[in-house]
Amino acid sequence: MNALDTTFAALSHEARRAILARLADGETRLSDLAGPFAMSQTAVSKHVRVLSDAGLVTVEQRGRSRYCRLNATPMKQAAEWLSDYEAFWGQQFDNLARYLAESGD
Amino acid sequence: MNALDTTFAALSHEARRAILARLADGETRLSDLAGPFAMSQTAVSKHVRVLSDAGLVTVEQRGRSRYCRLNATPMKQAAEWLSDYEAFWGQQFDNLARYLAESGD
DNA sequence: CGTATTGTCAACCATATGGTTGAGTGATAT
DNA sequence: ATATCACTCAACCATATGGTTGACAATACG
Numbered sequence: 001m002n003a004l005d006t007t008f009a010a011l012s013h014e015a016r017r018a019i020l021a022r023l024a025d026g027e028t029r030l031s032d033l034a035g036p037f038a039m040s041q042t043a044v045s046k047h048v049r050v051l052s053d054a055g056l057v058t059v060e061q062r063g064r065s066r067y068c069r070l071n072a073t074p075m076k077q078a079a080e081w082l083s084d085y086e087a088f089w090g091q092q093f094d095n096l097a098r099y100l101a102e103s104g105d
Numbered sequence: 106m107n108a109l110d111t112t113f114a115a116l117s118h119e120a121r122r123a124i125l126a127r128l129a130d131g132e133t134r135l136s137d138l139a140g141p142f143a144m145s146q147t148a149v150s151k152h153v154r155v156l157s158d159a160g161l162v163t164v165e166q167r168g169r170s171r172y173c174r175l176n177a178t179p180m181k182q183a184a185e186w187l188s189d190y191e192a193f194w195g196q197q198f199d200n201l202a203r204y205l206a207e208s209g210d
Numbered sequence: 211c212g213t214a215t216t217g218t219c220a221a222c223c224a225t226a227t228g229g230t231t232g233a234g235t236g237a238t239a240t
Numbered sequence: 241a242t243a244t245c246a247c248t249c250a251a252c253c254a255t256a257t258g259g260t261t262g263a264c265a266a267t268a269c270g
Binding site: 118120144145147148151152155168169170 | 257258259260261266267268
């Protein structure tokens with residue numbers, strides 16, 4: 001898997017996006033991250049692992065806690081990939097119109 | 106799975122991103138899509154199915170061929186989600202500096 | 211008609227993902 | 241020293257993903 005693969009895959013789960021949103025407010029301990037989720041701490045830990053493997057989160061052990069920090073850098077590449085399609089975002093109706101025109105040939 | 110989940114998941118495979126890139130050049134038949142891939146047509150068909158389920162591709166049967174068309178609309182939502190983190194993209198070194206400063210306490 | 215083209219479907223396989231529980235480890239507090 | 245906190249790890253489970261093959265269906269061509 002390349003970087004874009006792992007980045008998009010990491011972003012494809014709501015819990016992980018929620019974790020990132022939380023980290024946008026600042027560094028958070030793993031146990032504090034787990035709070036809002038109806039999920040065991042182990043599960044949250046696994047999600048953080050996925051985010052960490054994707055380079056989206058930096059984990060640092062201090063004392064008995066693990067502090068998680070957002071690293072948005074990989075998102076930049078993802079956003080750049082998406083931006084290549086910016087020109088097509090408004091074209092849904094154009095496509096529909098073309099489809100209707102073509103199917104009427 | 107919500108829309109963002111399926112969109113990001115669909116984008117997390119290189120073959121599917123390649124298919125989308127190809128479709129950006131215009132409508133393409135499924136068999137023509139399969140060409141460049143070291144993969145059976147069935148596998149390509151499955152990828153197109155994933156893209157279609159995510160709303161990124163519109164498939165239309167004409168004669169014995171299936172014509173695939175790009176629909177970038179779902180990407181817009183994904184790009185908007187990402188753009189919320191734009192402010193953090195440049196902060197990797199800031200974060201590193203802060204980390205070093207804190208760990209030096 | 212028969213045959214090639216274009217694709218699906220079903221079955222199968224290996225591996226990944228997302229979750230659980232229970233046990234264990236290392237740091238901190240009392 | 242012991243208890244508690246914050247985790248990880250290993251095992252297990254169910255389901256999803258990504259791929260294959262072989263059989264089938266529908267369209268088009270001659």
